[in-house]
Amino acid sequence: MIERSPPACGRWRWAGLLAFSALIALRADAASALLGKQAPDFALHGLDGRNRRLSEYRGRVVLINFWARWAGDSRVEMPVLDRLNTTYRRAGLVVLGVSIDDDLRRAGEFAAAMHVGYPILLDTGETLGRDYALQRLPMTVLVDRSGIVRVVRVGYRRGDESAYLAAIRELLRE
Amino acid sequence: MNSGPVMNRNRRVVSIALCAGALLCACAALALGAAPVQNAAPVQNAAPVQGEAPSPPAAAASPRADFKTLDQQVQGVKKDVIDLNKDLFILEENLLFPANTQVAVYLSMDVGRFFALDSVTIKIDNKEVANYLYTTREVDALMKGGVQRIYLGNQKIGKHELVAFFEGKGPHGLDYRRGATITFDKGIGAKYLELKITDRVARHEPEFTIKDWE
Numbered sequence: 231m232i233e234r235s236p237p238a239c240g241r242w243r244w245a246g247l248l249a250f251s252a253l254i255a256l257r258a259d260a261a262s263a264l265l266g267k268q269a270p271d272f273a274l275h276g277l278d279g280r281n282r283r284l285s286e287y288r289g290r291v292v293l294i295n296f297w298a299r300w301a302g303d304s305r306v307e308m309p310v311l312d313r314l315n316t317t318y319r320r321a322g323l324v325v326l327g328v329s330i331d332d333d334l335r336r337a338g339e340f341a342a343a344m345h346v347g348y349p350i351l352l353d354t355g356e357t358l359g360r361d362y363a364l365q366r367l368p369m370t371v372l373v374d375r376s377g378i379v380r381v382v383r384v385g386y387r388r389g390d391e392s393a394y395l396a397a398i399r400e401l402l403r404e
Numbered sequence: 405m406n407s408g409p410v411m412n413r414n415r416r417v418v419s420i421a422l423c424a425g426a427l428l429c430a431c432a433a434l435a436l437g438a439a440p441v442q443n444a445a446p447v448q449n450a451a452p453v454q455g456e457a458p459s460p461p462a463a464a465a466s467p468r469a470d471f472k473t474l475d476q477q478v479q480g481v482k483k484d485v486i487d488l489n490k491d492l493f494i495l496e497e498n499l500l501f502p503a504n505t506q507v508a509v510y511l512s513m514d515v516g517r518f519f520a521l522d523s524v525t526i527k528i529d530n531k532e533v534a535n536y537l538y539t540t541r542e543v544d545a546l547m548k549g550g551v552q553r554i555y556l557g558n559q560k561i562g563k564h565e566l567v568a569f570f571e572g573k574g575p576h577g578l579d580y581r582r583g584a585t586i587t588f589d590k591g592i593g594a595k596y597l598e599l600k601i602t603d604r605v606a607r608h609e610p611e612f613t614i615k616d617w618e
Contacts, residue, residue: 273537281522281539 270361274351299340301367505558506594513546519610522572
């Protein structure tokens with residue numbers, strides 16, 4: 231009995247791991263399924279008091295960054311996106327930060343503390359989470375001038391900035 | 405000693421032969437050069453010769469004409485697509501929202517000095533059917549006289565209650581939330597209702613009304 235229990239436990243662990251991997255793979259597929267499709271439209275309250283609708287930015291390249299204050303990578307990624315916004319804003323880039331947080335007040339405080347120059351929109355993620363198949367935060371979506379999703383990037387690692395830069399330059403040239 | 409005159413004679417023969425050859429070549433060249441001129445005599449060939457100067461614009465005009473016709477064709481196709489899209493849209497609406505069940509709600513805004521619109525929520529028979537968040541551009545469009553169709557749906561024949569909630573900033577920049585309600589009778593034909601936001605100047609506050617377009 232004692233000898234049998236570890237393999238059984240191991241089997242369960244393997245099964246759990248497989249199930250988790252399958253779930254991750256499915257969600258990754260869901261996110262990448264957005265590629266080449268029209269970006270789902272949304273209208274959200276901005277931290278500055280203005281409402282913004284995605285479809286109003288048609289004709290410009292839009293970078294949508296979904297973040298949450300509890301996602302550690304968001305804290306690292308936001309200054310990077312702020313630099314991109316400062317550099318390419320005049321060339322036609324729009325950066326929208328969308329907070330996916332249940333506590334909108336605390337999300338607002340966090341965003342204000344980050345001092346980013348791009349608009350921060352507040353959402354609880356109920357509708358957007360489904361439309362954009364949000365899996366792990368931060369998640370960044372690049373939308374081209376005609377409103378088509380061209381890049382979906384889940385999570386943030388150091389060095390992703392150069393990938394964003396290349397994609398933004400390419401989309402701005404189109 | 406005799407070799408000198410022989411050589412001179414040979415040289416003379418060679419030079420004469422060369423001159424003769426050169427003359428023959430020149431004659432042949434002249435003959436060839438003269439041929440088109442002779443051929444140019446007929447009227448058919450004369451025209452291109454005379455029209456040599458204007459020929460480049462003529463050559464450029466034909467591609468331009470081609471482009472023009474191509475552009476006209478593209479415009480025609482675009483117009484056809486727009487017409488087809490319009491027809492499909494009408495057909496879709498007629499199929500999805502037949503007149504005997506159709507209820508449409510429109511929103512209009514007049515002046516808006518005392519109210520900055522933020523969002524509108526519509527409930528019919530206590531069920532939320534529409535919720536719309538307005539951007540600055542949309543509010544500007546409404547203030548310029550635009551009318552928005554905020555809801556289009558199906559409702560059974562009979563009495564229904566519509567409640568509209570308007571949210572935004574009030575007279576002193578304060579949060580403002582007001583409601584308006586109407587009970588309407590849905591008949592056989594389509595029902596059109598209009599939510600109107602107007603300024604009540606005498607009281608310095610906005611007014612929210614619902615009009616039933618019979």
